[in-house]
Each structure stands twice: as C-alpha cells, then as structure tokens.
Amino acid sequence: MAIDNASLLIAIASSSAALMAALLIGWQNSRDEKYLGLGAAGIGLIVISITIMSLRSGAYDFTIQFVPFFLLISGISLIYAGSRQFRIPDGSYRVPAFTWAAAVVMLAIPFVAGYSGIGTIVLNCIGAIYMMLCAWENWRGRQEAPIALVANAVLYTAVASSFVAAAAVLVIDGRAVLDAPPDNWAEHFNLIMSLVGLTGIGAITLTLHHARAAGRHRHEANTDSLTGVLNRRALFAQFPEDSIVPDLVVAMFDLDHFKQINDRRGHAAGDIVLQSFARVLRAETRGADFAARLGGEEFCVVFPGLDREAAYAISERIRAAFAAKAIPTGHENGVATVSVGVASGGDGETFTSLLSRADAALYKAKRDGRNQVQLAALRLVA
Known part of the structure; x- marks a missing residue:
C-alpha cells in the first residue's frame, strides 16, 4: 500500500x-x-x-x-x-x-x-x-x-x-x-x-x-577548580604512590611567603597569585607534562621522558617567568616568587619516595634564601 x-x-x-x-x-x-x-x-x-x-x-x-x-x-x-x-x-x-x-x-x-x-x-x-x-x-x-x-x-x-x-x-x-x-x-x-x-x-x-x-x-x-591544573587525586591516579618510577623526573614548587600574602592582602589576592602561577606552569611546560596542585600553595610537575638537567632548565624558566610578573606581596621582598626542588627517580624507587626527595630539595631552596631551584642528589642504590 x-x-x-x-x-x-x-x-x-x-x-x-x-x-x-x-x-x-x-x-x-x-x-x-x-x-x-x-x-x-x-x-x-x-x-x-x-x-x-x-x-x-x-x-x-x-x-x-x-x-x-x-x-x-x-x-x-x-x-x-x-x-x-x-x-x-x-x-x-x-x-x-x-x-x-x-x-x-x-x-x-x-x-x-x-x-x-x-x-x-x-x-x-x-x-x-x-x-x-x-x-x-x-x-x-x-x-x-x-x-x-x-x-x-x-x-x-x-x-x-x-x-x-x-x-x-x-x-x-x-x-x-x-x-x-x-x-x-x-x-x-x-x-x-x-x-x-x-x-x-x-x-x-x-x-x-x-x-x-x-x-x-x-x-x-x-581538575583543581581554582587554578585549572590537575588536582592531587588526578596526579596519584596517573602515578600511584607505590608505582616504580626509575626514569621519572618531578619538580616540587612552593610559593614563597604565601601566608603573608593571604594575611596582608587577603585571600582573594592569594587566589589571584595561585592562578597567575598556574598560568605560568601551563605556558612553560610541555603537553606531555603533568602539572598539579597538591594543596595550598604547593604544586608539582611530572616530566615524562626528560632527564633531570632538562627538567631543571624548565623549572628555572618557570621560576624566572613567575618572578618577572612582579606581583606585589606586601612582604619586604616585594614580589611573589617560588622555590623549587627537582628530583629524578632511581632504580626501584617509588613515586612517593621520588616526591619526598624533590620535597627535600625544595626545602633546601627555602633554607638557602628562596626564589631558586635546587636539584636533589641522585638516589644511591644499596
């Protein structure tokens, strides 16, 4: 029909x-x-x-x-x-x-x-x-x-x-x-x-x-809702804490005198500083890198396929680019800066261990005057 x-x-x-x-x-x-x-x-x-x-x-x-x-x-x-x-x-x-x-x-x-x-x-x-x-x-x-x-x-x-x-x-x-x-x-x-x-x-x-x-x-x-980079959960989903990472390089970043920025200029100003730093991270890292905010003013970047010298060079570029923004902090140093620790994985090393060594290098940078990049010593194999 x-x-x-x-x-x-x-x-x-x-x-x-x-x-x-x-x-x-x-x-x-x-x-x-x-x-x-x-x-x-x-x-x-x-x-x-x-x-x-x-x-x-x-x-x-x-x-x-x-x-x-x-x-x-x-x-x-x-x-x-x-x-x-x-x-x-x-x-x-x-x-x-x-x-x-x-x-x-x-x-x-x-x-x-x-x-x-x-x-x-x-x-x-x-x-x-x-x-x-x-x-x-x-x-x-x-x-x-x-x-x-x-x-x-x-x-x-x-x-x-x-x-x-x-x-x-x-x-x-x-x-x-x-x-x-x-x-x-x-x-x-x-x-x-x-x-x-x-x-x-x-x-x-x-x-x-x-x-x-x-x-x-x-x-x-x-994603971290404030900065737009990965959050802690996403980073550890990509790199589990107990995963073995012998060839990985990570950099830990901590904004200098951040508490004073919040105390003297307010939390809104602190948020602007965090967002500004995240923009520097995205601009200076590669598409293959993993940039994450671990919490507060602490960030981490994982550099797959790079040696520690290349990762150090990128980290130094990030440090310099952020300092060049000349964001006022209210601190006597004048502008917002960041301290960085870089570590490369050793044989049999876990991701947690690698982060800890990068964190130790970061705090050495803090102790030595801030606004600098420190390389962690190579891990000794027993």
Missing part, C-alpha cells in the same frame, strides 16, 4: 515532537549547551510548519503556501545555528542570522509575485543548502568524535540530496504556478529522508551531548 504525503507529514511531526522534547530536557539540565536549545526551537518550528501543511485540506492559497514554508526555513536555520554552536560554543550568531534573512527574502520574492512553483523550487534549494551547511559544520568538528560527527554529516548530506531531487523534479515539470501541493516520487523521497535524517541526527546529537557531559564531569573531578 502506498504511503501518502499526509501520513508521512504526520510521522515526521510525531518523530520531531519527541526529539524536540528530548532536546529540551537535555537543555534544561545543561543550559550552557546552547545547541540543544537551538535544535529544540528549530524542530519546534518545523513541527508547527508540518502540522499546518498536514491540515491544509486541499487549500493552497498564499497563506497556506508561504507561512509553513517560512516556518520550515526558520526552523532549519535554527538547526544550522545549533550545528555551529556545537562546534564553536562561544561562536557568533551573525552568520546564521544573515543566512536566515537572505533565505527568507529569496523565498518571499516568488511567492509575493504569485509564482508558487518557483517559490517551492527555491524552498527546496534553500533546504539543500542549509543541510549541506550543517553537514560541513559536523565534518569540520569531527576531531571531537569522528564516527558520530561523520555519521551526522552523511545524514545531513542525504537529506540535502532529497531536497535537490524535489527541486529537480519541479524544474523538469516546468510549472511556475502550483494549484496543489507537489505529489511525486521526489516529494516522498524528501519526506522519508527527512524523517530518517531527523531521527538519526537527533539520536546522535543526544549521544554526543551525554558524552560531552561525561567528559566534563571527568575533567571537573580531576
């Missing part, structure tokens, strides 16, 4: 309404994920558009033609804006706003002039362009989740091809004015692909949202 357009429209509206509800729930639980709100709003407009088209009961005047098409294009433009926001969370809305305004003008001109056939062709062309723009956004962001985002790009491209087919059949038909909605194989193909595409894209988008949320929670659990 053949499926008519009305049945397909009802199926699309029902599927879209369920997807809109799922996106709204996701957005309510995570308001920072603007792409979910944009997607839900876009699908809401599409549901209204499809509902109007499914209830037109044979009427096909200007209002019945243009209003649902306007809502449809507006909804698709919001989905495009959501695709951009997914890839660039802080991105501007100027491009989506400009494309929407251009699309509405291009759609309105033929309908206002009375050429509903040409207007419907333009609608399908605009739909195809928007779908390809969404596909491009997903393709460009594929590094985050290659399989899921490439799958989304393929689905958007497939829906775009169905819009192209619908436009092509109307062009071949050659009628500038339509007195009834188009009813041909290309329209059916477009509706079916829209149903499949919306369902698939929505499911993938929700999966990506949950993956992002899980990743964000992992990051928050492993």
